[in-house]
Amino acid sequence: MNNIHIVVPDLPESVVDGTVTTWHKKIGDILKQDDVLVDIETDKVVLEIPAASDGVLEKILVTEGETVTSGQVLGLLGCTYDNTTPITSNDQKNKNISCEKGAVFQNTVNIQAIGPSMRRFISENDTEPAKIKEKDFSQNLIQSNIKRHASQTISAQDELIAEQTSTTATLIKRSEMRIPMSRLRARMAERLLKAKNTTAMLTTFNEVNMQSVISIRKEHGETFEKRHGVRLGFMSFYVKAVVEALKRYPEVNACIDGLEIVYHNYFDISIAISTPRGLVTPILSDANTLSMSDIEKKIKELSLKGRANKLTVEDLTGGTFTITNGGVFGSLMSTPLINPPQSAILGIHVIKDRPSALNGAVALLPMMYLALSYDHRLIDGRESVGCLATIKDCLEDPNRLLLDI
Missing domain, CATH: 2.40.50.100 (RNA polymerase II/Efflux pump adaptor protein, barrel-sandwich hybrid domain)
Known part of the structure; x- marks a missing residue:
C-alpha cells in the first residue's frame, strides 16, 4: 500500500x-x-x-x-484499499465462539429439577436460577432461598441508586469544567486589550427616533422581499447612514500608521457577527457602491458562512469602520471597543418605546441609543459628534440619503 x-x-x-x-x-x-x-x-x-x-x-x-x-x-x-481483507480474524472468531460457549455454560442450570409451580414462583420474584447459589441436597431450588435472594437484590439495587444519586448531586453542585481558549477568542482578547491600552478612546452618545425606518419597512418590506428574495432589515439603513457620515467626516474613516494618518478613499464596513467560535467582523467591501438589497444579501451570506465556520481570510481582511449591533441581544446601551487598526466603531442598540418630545408634546416613540467610540488621537469632538449627528439625521429622515442633503 x-x-x-x-x-x-x-x-x-x-x-x-x-x-x-x-x-x-x-x-x-x-x-x-x-x-x-x-x-x-x-x-x-x-x-x-x-x-x-x-x-x-x-x-x-x-x-x-x-x-x-x-x-x-x-x-x-x-491510497489503496484491499476489500478482500477479512473484517474478523480467526482469532476473533475463536474468541467469539469461546465467549458464546462460556455464556451457555454459565447460564446452564438443572432445569429438569424445576417444576412448573417453581418456575412460576421464580418468574413472579423476577430472578434467575443461575444466580441463586444455595440449593437443597436434591439440587432443587427452594422458595425461601428465592425470596431471600430477591430481597437482597432489591436492597442492593436501592443502595446503589441512592449512592449514585448522592454522588451525582454532589458533582452537579460542585463541578467545574476547564477547556482551552480557542485561538480566535485568544486573538480577539489580545486585540481588544491592545486597543484599550494603546488608543485614547472616548465614546459619544445620541438617540434616534426609528419611526421613519420602521414605517418604510412596514410599508415596503413585503414588496422588497418578493423582488429581491431577501428581507429588508435595519442593517442596510445603518450601513447607508454610516457611509454618508463617513463621506462628510473622512477622519472617522481614517487610521493612524506610526506618525502618519492614512485617509481611505473607499468604504469597507466591518459588520460584527456572533458565531460559535466567537465574535468575527467580516467586511462589506465598497459599501458605498452597494444597493439596499445588495447589502442585505451580503450580510445574510456572511452571517451564514460565519455560523458554519466557512469565512475565508478575504472575508475578514481590511475594514475601515465597524458597526456592532448589541441590540439583537437586548443591549440598551454600551461603549464598544475599537477594532484596530480602525479609529472608530458604531454601536447600535435595542429599539424601545420611550416617552419623548415630538412637536412640542410628549409622545411614545420607538427610540434607540447610538454609541460612537473613537480614537481621540485622530478624531476630535467636532468630527465625532458631527458624524454621529449625521447618522441620526439619516435614520430619522431616510429621504436625506436620496436627496444627498
Whole structure:
C-alpha cells in the first residue's frame, strides 16, 4: 500500500501557525477523495484538510490540541484499499465462539429439577436460577432461598441508586469544567486589550427616533422581499447612514500608521457577527457602491458562512469602520471597543418605546441609543459628534440619503 502525506497547507498571510482542533476520521477509516479529515484553527479562520485520494487513514502524527505550521505532516493516507481483507480474524472468531460457549455454560442450570409451580414462583420474584447459589441436597431450588435472594437484590439495587444519586448531586453542585481558549477568542482578547491600552478612546452618545425606518419597512418590506428574495432589515439603513457620515467626516474613516494618518478613499464596513467560535467582523467591501438589497444579501451570506465556520481570510481582511449591533441581544446601551487598526466603531442598540418630545408634546416613540467610540488621537469632538449627528439625521429622515442633503 502506498502512503500519501497529509500536509498542512500554506497558512494565510500574517498567520504563523494553527491548532489541530478536530480529527473527523479515525485510524483505519475508509476514505473517499475530498472527505474532510481534520480541522485546523488559526487566528482568523478554520481550515478544512480534505483527503487527496481514496484510501485508508493509516496514521495520525499530530493529535488534537497540538500546534502546527505550514507544510507540517499531520498523518499518512493509504491510497489503496484491499476489500478482500477479512473484517474478523480467526482469532476473533475463536474468541467469539469461546465467549458464546462460556455464556451457555454459565447460564446452564438443572432445569429438569424445576417444576412448573417453581418456575412460576421464580418468574413472579423476577430472578434467575443461575444466580441463586444455595440449593437443597436434591439440587432443587427452594422458595425461601428465592425470596431471600430477591430481597437482597432489591436492597442492593436501592443502595446503589441512592449512592449514585448522592454522588451525582454532589458533582452537579460542585463541578467545574476547564477547556482551552480557542485561538480566535485568544486573538480577539489580545486585540481588544491592545486597543484599550494603546488608543485614547472616548465614546459619544445620541438617540434616534426609528419611526421613519420602521414605517418604510412596514410599508415596503413585503414588496422588497418578493423582488429581491431577501428581507429588508435595519442593517442596510445603518450601513447607508454610516457611509454618508463617513463621506462628510473622512477622519472617522481614517487610521493612524506610526506618525502618519492614512485617509481611505473607499468604504469597507466591518459588520460584527456572533458565531460559535466567537465574535468575527467580516467586511462589506465598497459599501458605498452597494444597493439596499445588495447589502442585505451580503450580510445574510456572511452571517451564514460565519455560523458554519466557512469565512475565508478575504472575508475578514481590511475594514475601515465597524458597526456592532448589541441590540439583537437586548443591549440598551454600551461603549464598544475599537477594532484596530480602525479609529472608530458604531454601536447600535435595542429599539424601545420611550416617552419623548415630538412637536412640542410628549409622545411614545420607538427610540434607540447610538454609541460612537473613537480614537481621540485622530478624531476630535467636532468630527465625532458631527458624524454621529449625521447618522441620526439619516435614520430619522431616510429621504436625506436620496436627496444627498
